[in-house]
Amino acid sequence: xxxxxxxxxxxxxxxxxxxxxVLGEVAPDVAATHYDLGAARWQRTGExxxxxxxxxxxxxxxxxxxxxxxxxxxxxxxxxxxLLKLRFELDHxxxxxxxxxxxxxxxxxxxPGEVDMVCVREGTEGPYVGNGGVLRRDTPHxxxxxxxxxxxxxxxxxxxxxxxxxxxxxxxxxxxxxKTNVLTHAGSLWSRTVExxxxxxxxxxxxxxxxxxxxxxxxxxxxxxxxxxxxxLFGDIISDIAAAVTGGIGLAASGNIDASGxxxxxFEPVHGSAPDIAGQGKADPTATVLSVGLLLDHLGRTEQAxxxxxxxxxxxxxxxxxxxxxxxxxxxxxxxxx
Amino acid sequence: xxxxxxxxxxxxxxxxxxxxxVLGEVAPDVAATHYDLGAARWQRTGExxxxxxxxxxxxxxxxxxxxxxxxxxxxxxxxxxxLLKLRFELDHxxxxxxxxxxxxxxxxxxxPGEVDMVCVREGTEGPYVGNGGVLRRDTPHxxxxxxxxxxxxxxxxxxxxxxxxxxxxxxxxxxxxxKTNVLTHAGSLWSRTVExxxxxxxxxxxxxxxxxxxxxxxxxxxxxxxxxxxxxLFGDIISDIAAAVTGGIGLAASGNIDASGxxxxxFEPVHGSAPDIAGQGKADPTATVLSVGLLLDHLGRTEQAxxxxxxxxxxxxxxxxxxxxxxxxxxxxxxxxx
Ligand SMILES: CC(C)[C@H](C(=O)O)[C@@H](O)C(=O)O
Ligand SMILES: CC(C)[C@H](C(=O)O)[C@@H](O)C(=O)O
Numbered sequence: 001x002x003x004x005x006x007x008x009x010x011x012x013x014x015x016x017x018x019x020x021x022v023l024g025e026v027a028p029d030v031a032a033t034h035y036d037l038g039a040a041r042w043q044r045t046g047e048x049x050x051x052x053x054x055x056x057x058x059x060x061x062x063x064x065x066x067x068x069x070x071x072x073x074x075x076x077x078x079x080x081x082x083l084l085k086l087r088f089e090l091d092h093x094x095x096x097x098x099x100x101x102x103x104x105x106x107x108x109x110x111x112p113g114e115v116d117m118v119c120v121r122e123g124t125e126g127p128y129v130g131n132g133g134v135l136r137r138d139t140p141h142x143x144x145x146x147x148x149x150x151x152x153x154x155x156x157x158x159x160x161x162x163x164x165x166x167x168x169x170x171x172x173x174x175x176x177x178x179k180t181n182v183l184t185h186a187g188s189l190w191s192r193t194v195e196x197x198x199x200x201x202x203x204x205x206x207x208x209x210x211x212x213x214x215x216x217x218x219x220x221x222x223x224x225x226x227x228x229x230x231x232x233l234f235g236d237i238i239s240d241i242a243a244a245v246t247g248g249i250g251l252a253a254s255g256n257i258d259a260s261g262x263x264x265x266x267f268e269p270v271h272g273s274a275p276d277i278a279g280q281g282k283a284d285p286t287a288t289v290l291s292v293g294l295l296l297d298h299l300g301r302t303e304q305a306x307x308x309x310x311x312x313x314x315x316x317x318x319x320x321x322x323x324x325x326x327x328x329x330x331x332x333x334x335x336x337x338x
Numbered sequence: 339x340x341x342x343x344x345x346x347x348x349x350x351x352x353x354x355x356x357x358x359x360v361l362g363e364v365a366p367d368v369a370a371t372h373y374d375l376g377a378a379r380w381q382r383t384g385e386x387x388x389x390x391x392x393x394x395x396x397x398x399x400x401x402x403x404x405x406x407x408x409x410x411x412x413x414x415x416x417x418x419x420x421l422l423k424l425r426f427e428l429d430h431x432x433x434x435x436x437x438x439x440x441x442x443x444x445x446x447x448x449x450p451g452e453v454d455m456v457c458v459r460e461g462t463e464g465p466y467v468g469n470g471g472v473l474r475r476d477t478p479h480x481x482x483x484x485x486x487x488x489x490x491x492x493x494x495x496x497x498x499x500x501x502x503x504x505x506x507x508x509x510x511x512x513x514x515x516x517k518t519n520v521l522t523h524a525g526s527l528w529s530r531t532v533e534x535x536x537x538x539x540x541x542x543x544x545x546x547x548x549x550x551x552x553x554x555x556x557x558x559x560x561x562x563x564x565x566x567x568x569x570x571l572f573g574d575i576i577s578d579i580a581a582a583v584t585g586g587i588g589l590a591a592s593g594n595i596d597a598s599g600x601x602x603x604x605f606e607p608v609h610g611s612a613p614d615i616a617g618q619g620k621a622d623p624t625a626t627v628l629s630v631g632l633l634l635d636h637l638g639r640t641e642q643a644x645x646x647x648x649x650x651x652x653x654x655x656x657x658x659x660x661x662x663x664x665x666x667x668x669x670x671x672x673x674x675x676x
Contacts, residue, residue: 079519108558110448127465127486132523142490144527148465152480179571181417185470189482212574216582219557220446233517236550237575244554 001030001299004060004264008038010273011283011327012066018285018331019064019292022311025335026304027296033060037082039070039273048081054089062295063266066288067273080130087123090263092256093154094161095121095235096294097270099222099242099252104317107247113223115246118169120162120227121235123256125154126186128232150186150231155193161259162229163201173226174198175207177214177234190231215241222246243270251316253290255298265298267291284325286312289334311337339368339637342398342602346376348611349621349665350404356623356669357402357630360649363673364642365634371398375420377408377611386419392427400633401604404626405611418468425461428601430594431492432499433459433573434632435608437560437580437590442655445585451561453584456507458500458565459573461594463492464524466570488524488569493531499597500567501539511564512536513545515552515572528569549576556580581608589654591628593636603636605629622663624650627672649675 005020007013023030035053042048057063063086068078086092101107101115131147166174176194180187191208198206209217211234217224218241230238243252252270269287277283290312296305311334343358345351361368373391380386395401401424406416424430439445439453469485497514504512514532518525529546536544547555549572555562556579568576581590590608607625615621628650634643649672 076519076522076525080522084520106448108448109446110444111446127484128520130522132486132521134523134526136490138530140490140494142527144488144523146465146486146488146521146524148470148484148486150482150484152474152478156478179574181414182422182466182571182574183470183484184414184418184468185472185482186484187414188472189480192476212578215553215575216578216587219579219582220586233520236517236520237553240550240554241557241579244557248558249554 001027001062002060003030003032004057004063005032005034006037006063006065007034008066008068008273009040009070010067010275010278012038012068012273014278014281014283014327015269015285015288016064016066018327018334019288021331021335022289022308022338023292025338026307027301038068039073039078042073042077043070048078049085058090058263060264062264062299064292064295065266065268067269067271069273070275084128086266087256090256090266091124091258091260092266093122093124093158094255094257094259095123095232096255096257097121097235097239097242097252098294099239099246101246102251102313102316104319105247105251106321107245109219109245112245115222117222117225117242118165118227119235119239119242120158120165120229121239122154122158122230122232125150126232148183148186148233150189152189152193155189156197157259159193159197159229162227163197163204166204166227167201169226171226172203173205173207175209175214175225175228177209177211177228177230177238179211179234180208181210186231194229211238214238218242218245240270249287250284251287251290253287253294255291255294257298267295267298281327282325283327285327285331286316289331307338339365339400340398341368341370342395342401343370343372344375344401344403345372346404346406346611347378347408348405348613348616350376350406350611352616352619352621352665353607353623353626354402354404356665356672357626359669359673360627360646360676361630363676364645365639376406377411377416380411380415381408386416387423396428396601398602400602400637402630402633403604403606405607405609407611408613422466424604425594428604429462429596429598430604431460431462432496432593432595432597433461433570434593434595435459435573435577435580435590436632437577437584439584440589440651440654442657443585443589444659445583447557447583450583453560455560455563455580456503456565457573457577457580458496458503458567459577460492460496460568460570463488464570486521486524488527490527490531493527494535495597497531497535497567500565501535501542504542504565505539507564509564510541511543511545513547513552513563513566515547515549515566515568515576517549517572518546519548524569532567552576553579556583578608587625588622589625589628591625591632593629593632595636605633605636619665620663621665623665623669624654627669645676
């Protein structure tokens with residue numbers, strides 16, 4: 001496995017080191033190449049994602065990213081120039097965000113019940129395309145626009161991915177989340193696409209919910225969801241609510257996937273670079289290890305993925321919540337269990 | 339007070355009756371005119387909001403709406419043709435959504451702490467304007483767009499309203515919620531506007547959060563918020579999360595406000611018409627009564643509003659959760675307390 005590793009900034013390198021430790025345990029054939037990208041490189045050189053680096057990344061089977069960001073970098077720079085650039089250039093049209101409440105994890109809900117859902121968020125369209133502009137800036141007549149672009153091509157492929165994911169799961173249920181009663185143009189395309197693709201998957205039961213209602217039910221009754229498919233912006237929001245109710249972003253893994261296999265897919269913990277705790281060995285690497293699990297699963301290494309996930313599940317169920325997390329210790333435990 | 343009442347469909351008329359009962363108790367000078375609008379009228383006559391009715395509504399001091407909707411009406415019809423039409427025609431640029439966890443109310447969170455926030459959501463711009471379209475419908479080359487429109491005029495007035503609201507509250511804190519790192523055009527306008535207006539309100543502390551992070555913190559730490567100001571679509575989502583963590587939409591009140599006073603403002607419970615329980619006297623009218631409180635407050639009838647809110651707070655703190663709600667009984671109790 002040719003793996004590109006982008007440790008990034010802050011706690012990124014610390015959690016990635018543990019992810020690689022666990023990966024090395026289950027997959028001895030990993031050839032990892034590290035790439036220096038993120039806030040530090042930008043601050044040093046002004047570079048975000050040089051074309052030559054992007055070309056090199058394309059030559060890998062997958063990418064593992066830690067986290068990028070630093071308070072010294074203005075908001076939007078790394079997002080547009082690196083993170084979203086990677087998603088768009090590598091056609092990561094599926095943003096996969098599982099949210100499972102593991103045994104031993106105490107979330108914020110008094111009675112969460114069993115929660116085990118997967119958000120399948122579109123990754124290359126919607127309001128994220130950067131289309132829009134500003135007219136008469138800094139005048140009382142300023143107008144700022146943001147255009148959400150949604151294509152049959154783009155919606156269909158992510159909807160299809162979601163149905164295929166639902167088929168592999170015991171509950172075989174899929175919920176489309178959108179705001180079709182207000183965003184009628186895009187909403188109609190999404191609804192019609194789900195309806196059409198659903199005819200190919202008669203075993204999947206399909207539901208629809210407006211994003212505001214879903215956001216509420218994610219809190220009051222998250223157990224009702226299995227697979228969710230939604231647009232880029234709604235997915236950004238609801239997958240974070242899903243993470244919140246299943247123990248927080250410290251445990252949330254994600255995949256940015258080109259389902260066609262043309263480009264390498266990228267896996268990363270959802271949390272940021274957390275500069276306030278960087279270098280102290282306090283960061284929880286569990287989300288990174290779960291991201292390694294998604295990576296293995298994506299590459300068809302089902303048995304290796306199963307080992308990684310089982311190690312995490314066992315470790316979480318036996319952790320002493322009173323003990324502060326030590327990054328390397330968690331990694332050691334998970335590597336030993338995997 | 340010339341009050342226009344739109345009872346609507348389903349449980350709408352039931353909860354509105356109780357709202358009027360309580361209103362009559364504290365404000366004996368109410369002259370209420372009822373308007374038949376909603377699913378039933380549309381199904382009977384094809385009419386949503388005739389111009390003549392809209393003109394009559396304009397002649398009132400305020401509007402109280404129950405809820406509209408019926409499973410027999412296709413999604414989007416009442417939203418675009420009635421609810422959003424009212425907001426746009428009556429220039430309801432402030433959508434006010436308080437969320438307070440009352441004593442005696444058990445929400446879904448294990449340890450919510452004190453929650454008392456007000457979402458100030460923009461109501462006449464953003465992705466709600468209906469701008470956009472569909473090209474090559476029902477072909478593999480279909481493109482659907484949604485355009486978010488944000489003007490300096492529109493953003494400034496709602497931001498100003500939010501600061502003025504924050505001034506009246508003990509914590510004097512305001513959080514802008516947006517997604518400035520991705521929606522850079524609109525985000526920049528919102529950020530700059532908050533920064534500019536904040537110079538006029540030196541006593542208000544200001545924070546910014548991305549909508550995905552805010553959605554998470556609404557669940558994990560809702561007590562940190564005081565006043566939130568945000569765009570139309572983000573406000574739709576996060577105010578529903580706020581409602582969820584403070585006991586659900588059964589208790590959530592809202593105001594659609596023209597802060598200039600040119601047009602009557604409209605107040606309504608956030609819940610829908612709930613056709614499944616309509617006519618059974620089971621609907622909780624509390625959200626409608628709280629909406630009456632917002633209405634009174636908006637009209638400057640501070641003391642009357644205080645009485646209504648105090649009645650609700652007392653009633654909730656002494657309710658027997660094991661007893662099922664009876665609509666008229668709750669209304670009677672609140673009217674007696676007010
Ligand atoms: C960092 C940001 C651009 C990104 C997003 O909005 O997609 C993040 O919030 C995420 O969910 O991966
Ligand atoms: C019914 C719908 C159009 C409306 C909205 O999206 O604004 C509702 O969800 C609300 O929050 O008032």
